[in-house]
Amino acid sequence: MFHSIKFQILAMCMTFMLILALGMGSVSVMTIDRLTGEHEAENLNRVAENQRAVINTQLIHAEDVTKFVANEVKLQVAAAPGLPDKEMREFLSRSAKQAFQNAVGNMDVVCSYYVYYADELNGSEENLWRVRPAEGEDFEDRPLGLVSSYAADDVAHTSWYKLPVEKGHGMWVPPYYYDVQGRYLLSYVTPVYKDKKLVAVIGVDLDFRQLLSRIEHVPSYNSGQAFLTDLSGRIHYTLENPDGIESTRGGQLISSTGKFFVPNTHSKELMRYNWSGKEYDMAVVSLRNELALMVAAPVHETYAEAMYKIIQLCEIFLLLVVVSAVFCFLVSTRMTKKLTRLTEVSYEVAAGKFDVAVPEGGNDEIGDLCRAFANAASQLKRNQEEMEKRTYHDALTGLFNRFGVERELKGWWTDAKTAVMMTLDIDDFKFINDLYGHAIGDEVLKKLSRILLSYFGDVGIVGRNGGDEFIVILKDISVVEAEKRIADFCSLPKSFTVGERGKTFSVSVGVSIYPDLAEDLTALFRQSDEALYGVKLKGKNGYVIYDAELEQQVMRTRLGFNLHNVSCNLPAAILIYKIDPQNTLLYASGELLRLTGDESLDALQQRTDGSALALVDEKERNIFHKESESENTKIFRYHLQNVQRGAVEVEICHRLELHPLYGTICYAVMLEREK
Numbered sequence: 001m002f003h004s005i006k007f008q009i010l011a012m013c014m015t016f017m018l019i020l021a022l023g024m025g026s027v028s029v030m031t032i033d034r035l036t037g038e039h040e041a042e043n044l045n046r047v048a049e050n051q052r053a054v055i056n057t058q059l060i061h062a063e064d065v066t067k068f069v070a071n072e073v074k075l076q077v078a079a080a081p082g083l084p085d086k087e088m089r090e091f092l093s094r095s096a097k098q099a100f101q102n103a104v105g106n107m108d109v110v111c112s113y114y115v116y117y118a119d120e121l122n123g124s125e126e127n128l129w130r131v132r133p134a135e136g137e138d139f140e141d142r143p144l145g146l147v148s149s150y151a152a153d154d155v156a157h158t159s160w161y162k163l164p165v166e167k168g169h170g171m172w173v174p175p176y177y178y179d180v181q182g183r184y185l186l187s188y189v190t191p192v193y194k195d196k197k198l199v200a201v202i203g204v205d206l207d208f209r210q211l212l213s214r215i216e217h218v219p220s221y222n223s224g225q226a227f228l229t230d231l232s233g234r235i236h237y238t239l240e241n242p243d244g245i246e247s248t249r250g251g252q253l254i255s256s257t258g259k260f261f262v263p264n265t266h267s268k269e270l271m272r273y274n275w276s277g278k279e280y281d282m283a284v285v286s287l288r289n290e291l292a293l294m295v296a297a298p299v300h301e302t303y304a305e306a307m308y309k310i311i312q313l314c315e316i317f318l319l320l321v322v323v324s325a326v327f328c329f330l331v332s333t334r335m336t337k338k339l340t341r342l343t344e345v346s347y348e349v350a351a352g353k354f355d356v357a358v359p360e361g362g363n364d365e366i367g368d369l370c371r372a373f374a375n376a377a378s379q380l381k382r383n384q385e386e387m388e389k390r391t392y393h394d395a396l397t398g399l400f401n402r403f404g405v406e407r408e409l410k411g412w413w414t415d416a417k418t419a420v421m422m423t424l425d426i427d428d429f430k431f432i433n434d435l436y437g438h439a440i441g442d443e444v445l446k447k448l449s450r451i452l453l454s455y456f457g458d459v460g461i462v463g464r465n466g467g468d469e470f471i472v473i474l475k476d477i478s479v480v481e482a483e484k485r486i487a488d489f490c491s492l493p494k495s496f497t498v499g500e501r502g503k504t505f506s507v508s509v510g511v512s513i514y515p516d517l518a519e520d521l522t523a524l525f526r527q528s529d530e531a532l533y534g535v536k537l538k539g540k541n542g543y544v545i546y547d548a549e550l551e552q553q554v555m556r557t558r559l560g561f562n563l564h565n566v567s568c569n570l571p572a573a574i575l576i577y578k579i580d581p582q583n584t585l586l587y588a589s590g591e592l593l594r595l596t597g598d599e600s601l602d603a604l605q606q607r608t609d610g611s612a613l614a615l616v617d618e619k620e621r622n623i624f625h626k627e628s629e630s631e632n633t634k635i636f637r638y639h640l641q642n643v644q645r646g647a648v649e650v651e652i653c654h655r656l657e658l659h660p661l662y663g664t665i666c667y668a669v670m671l672e673r674e675k
Contacts, residue, residue, distance in 0.1 A: 040297070041270045044283035048295045051226070052285045055211065058109050059172070059288045062188050062204040065103040065113075067170060069096045070190045070202045073115070077194050084199065089117055089126035096202065097128055101139065104204065108135050111183060112205040116161065118198040119148045131181060135210070161201055164189040172289030174230075175208045177243055184208040184242040186289065212239040215293065224297040231292055272299070349376075396442060397449035400463035405471060408461045412475060413521055419514040420482040422456075422472040423528035427506045427540040429468040434586070435578075436498050444496045444505060455489045471528075479513055483545075486511060490543050508535035509543035517546055572669050577612035579656065579664040583624075585612045586665070595650065595672060597643035607643070615640055617647055637673070649673045 073092050077084055084092065096115045104110040115128040129144035150157040157180075160173050170190030178185050189203035215226050216239050228237040235244040270281040273296075280296040287293060349356060392404030400408060413419075426432070426444065433441040445468060452462045452472060460474040474482050486509060495504045510532025518524035527546040534544045573592035578584040585608060588601050596615065598604040608614035613621045617639040624638060636654075639647035654668040 040281060041283070044270060044281065044295050044297060045285075047226075048283040048285045048293055051215065051295075052287060052293055054214070055293070056288050058107065058206065058211075059188070061107065062104070062110065062206060063170070063288070065100065066188050066190055066202055066204050068103070069099050069115075070170070070192050072096070072099065073200065073202065074192050074194075077192065077199055083121060083194060083197065084117075086126060089121070092200075093126050093128040097130065100130070100204075105139075109206050109210050110204055111185070111207045112139075112181065113203065114144055114205075115200055115202050116144055116147070117200045119146055120197075121199070135207070160185075160187045160189055160203060160205075164191050164201055164203075165198060168193075174290075175237060175242065175244065178205075181205075186211065188289075208237075209239065209242050212237060212242055215239075223301060224295070226293070226295045228287075228291050229294055231286070231290060233292075237291070394464040397446055397464055399449050399452075399470070400461060402463065402465055405461055405463040405473070409473070409521065416514070417476055418478070419524065420474040420477060420479065420486075421512045421514070421518075421524045421528040422470075422474070422486065422509050422543075423465075423512075423525075423532045424470050424472070424507050424509040424543075425532065426468040427508055429505075431586075432505065435584070436503075440496065440498060447496055448494065448507065451489070451492065451494065455485060455492075459485075479516065482513075483511075486543050490541075506541035508532060508540045510535060511543055511545045513545070572671050573650075575612065575615075575652075575666075575668040575670065577666050577668075579666055582610070583612040583666075585610050592670070595640050595642065595648055595670075597645065617641065640670075 072095060076088070076092055076095075080088055093115050100113045104113060110132070112129065112131040114130070117124070117127055124144070124146055127144040129142045130139040131142045132139050147158050147161045152158075156176050156178060159176055160178075163173055164171050168191065170188065173187040173189060175184060175186050177183070183205075184207075186206040186208040187203050188206075189201050191201045192199045212228065215228065229235060230244075234246055236246075237244050270283055272279060272281055274280075279299045281299055282294055282296045284292050284294050392400060392407055394401045394404075426448065429441065429444070432444055445464075448470065449462075449464070452470060456462055456472045456474060459477055460472050463471045465471055474485075490507070490509060493504060494506065495502045497503070510528045510530065512518050512524050512527035512531060514521075514524050518527050531544045531546040534546075535542055538544065570589070570591065573595055574587070574589035575585075575592055576587035578586060585605060588596075588604055593599070593601070593604060596604060598607060613624060616624050620638050624636075634653075636652045637649065638652060639649050642648045650670045650672050652668050652670040654666050657665050657667065659665050
């Protein structure tokens with residue numbers, strides 16, 4: 001018992017509480033004065049710092065939005081020739097409007113924003129000025145008059161413009177009353193220049209009275225006060241006097257040394273001043289807009305509250321000594337109960353049981369341990385499921401892979417009565433990849449996967465063997481119904497999209513039937529594969545059901561030569577390209593590579609940027625482009641570009657064929673002319 005965690009926690013807590021109780025009386029008497037002062041300073045400084053953080057957050061946001069919009073305008077203006085004209089000013093105002101709306105739409109303290117173009121640009125009609133009529137309402141467009149229409153000393157109407165222009169950089173304008181809006185405003189404005197010429201000023205206006213209203217609710221004492229002041233300490237801003245009032249009118253602040261108050265925003269120590277005959281402790285912090293926030297509390301209130309809290313703390317602490325014993329016992333019992341259950345669960349997870357009920361924890365370390373263990377068990381389960389999915393499913397299409405198909409067949413094949421197997425692939429899939437890229441090719445594969453699932457997923461196993469080859473096994477279905485589904489599937493138009501243009505593709509399907517044609521599963525796979533090859537012999541785009549005669553025909557055909565085998569041994573060069581504006585290069589035989597001096601087709605593609613036009617001399621390319629679309633029987637002469645020997649004169653005869661998927665294709669045969 002004495003070695004258990006429960007007893008150790010209980011003993012530790014009780015020992016700590018007893019020591020704390022014995023030392024509390026003597027220490028509290030000696031430190032009461034110091035604690036009171038520290039508490040007061042901490043409290044007032046915290047109140048000031050918290051409110052400064054709130055206000056500065058709004059000020060920083062207003063600055064950032066204004067700087068962002070100004071920077072965007074500056075970049076647009078810098079990229080344009082000369083100063084912005086009317087069309088560009090309209091464009092800049094629209095862009096700024098959208099940026100401002102996105103950034104300050106939910107900030108109630110923002111009451112307006114604007115883009116004002118310099119009077120020299122005659123851009124008053126393009127000026128942007130959007131005003132929020134009242135708090136909670138949406139911004140609305142208002143006309144913004146010319147600054148030059150006001151008197152030079154009219155600070156209320158021109159300070160927001162003239163002060164930033166005089167400074168030459170963004171700044172906070174001192175608070176002022178703007179009668180056009182009927183509000184006291186606090187504005188951040190930044191000018192935009194091009195070649196040292198003023199283009200525009202861009203700014204955001206905050207509702208100054210709204211800021212002051214929030215500040216008045218800051219004090220935490222009954223007679224405490226909070227207000228804004230300039231850095232000289234002579235002008236105070238309150239909700240009753242938002243336009244500023246001299247400190248002497250409200251009772252001048254005089255320190256204990258008889259000096260006039262000057263805010264010290266760099267000190268965390270409280271300053272004690274006499275204000276209208278009363279002593280106040282004050283905390284001062286600076287704001288971003290060259291104003292200071294002052295939080296003042298009467299000395300008698302701050303000390304009375306501190307003393308009351310210290311006495312209250314002693315009473316509560318004595319009570320806690322008794323209560324803590326019971327609480328520690330209950331907590332330690334609860335903690336060890338969770339640890340015991342967590343140990344039992346760990347053994348279950350180790351045995352492979354991942355769906356275990358992990359005890360719910362609180363917000364302590366044991367709770368973190370319980371949640372971490374639950375996450376680990378869930379992650380193990382997800383990893384197991386993911387591993388199983390990767391093992392049996394194709395990553396691109398989500399269909400079963402070969403392992404998945406075999407697993408699905410294991411539980412069904414022994415009792416299977418009939419089965420129809422389809423082996424299919426996409427006709428000319430290599431051309432799709434070559435012409436449009438592998439990303440389009442992947443989309444075609446996924447499109448075909450969705451079609452297969454919609455046609456056969458309810459009655460069969462649909463899988464992907466790899467590449468563009470798929471497999472479908474229809475279970476316990478009549479041959480008639482299966483053939484109808486297959487015919488409907490083959491006749492369905494299939495398409496994919498390149499850009500905004502639709503392209504069609506077709507598939508070839510080889511079909512085998514168990515037990516009518518195939519005796520077992522191995523034969524079923526082999527026969528459907530042979531039938532697929534038979535479809536290719538008959539011109540693709542359709543389906544063929546396996547028969548013995550087809551197998552013999554396939555075997556004879558496979559003894560023949562493919563295009564590469566034939567072309568690489570011919571004494572003539574073969575060139576295949578697409579009739580389009582670029583004459584896209586599709587194939588070049590080995591003899592053609594010898595004539596051009598390239599090491600491989602990839603090297604030729606890279607050197608010519610995939611265009612057959614680049615094979616001939618520059619002077620002949622225009623003729624080559626026109627004659628490639630002329631009659632098939634004529635023989636032409638050109639000079640091929642050889643990377644080693646220069647120009648090689650050849651004779652070319654071509655044939656044009658219309659491909660249903662890729663358009664007009666030119667097949668050209670050429671011979672080198674002897675010198």
